[in-house]
Amino acid sequence: MNKNKKIVVALIALVVVIGGIFAYRMMGQDKGDKDIQIVIKADDKTLYDETVDTDAGTLGDLLIEMEKDGDIKLEYETSGYGMFITGMGSDKLYSNDDSTSKYWIYSSDNNKQCVDAGFCDAADALKIKDGDAFVFELAEATY
Incomplete structure (x- = not known):
C-alpha cells in the first residue's frame, strides 16, 4: 500500500509539473494583446x-x-x-x-x-x- 501511495503522489507531481510547463509556454507566446x-x-x-x-x-x-x-x-x-x-x-x-x-x-x-x-x-x-x-x-x- 505504501508503494501505491508513492506512485500516486509521483503521478500527481508529474501532472502538476507538466501543467506548469504548458502554462509557462502559453504565456511566452506572442499571441496576446x-x-x-x-x-x-x-x-x-x-x-x-x-x-x-x-x-x-x-x-x-x-x-x-x-x-x-x-x-x-x-x-x-x-x-x-x-x-x-x-x-x-x-x-x-x-x-x-x-x-x-x-x-x-x-x-x-x-x-x-x-x-x-x-x-x-x-x-x-x-x-x-x-x-x-x-x-x-x-x-x-x-x-
Missing part, C-alpha cells in the same frame, strides 16, 4: 493610419480581422507563395492595376522578420509583435 500600426496609401494619399489592438499572430490574420470588423476593405488571393493582396482601402477599394503596373506592396522598418530578410514575407506567414508598423502602398512595380 498587441498594438500594430497600419498605414495604407494610394494615389499619393494616406487612406488609413491607425494603431490597431489585436490578438492576431500573423499580419494576414490581422488584415482579415480588420476587414471583418469593417475597418478596412481587403481583397486577396492565396497561392503556393501565400497571401497576395490584390485590393485595399478604407472607404473605397483600390485594386491592383496591370495597365499601369501598380500593385500592392508593403514594408516594415521594425518587424524583425522583414528587417532580417530585407523584405516582408507573405502576409499570412509574417509573424507580428507588439509595436510593429506596416506601410501598404499601391505603387508602380519597379523590376
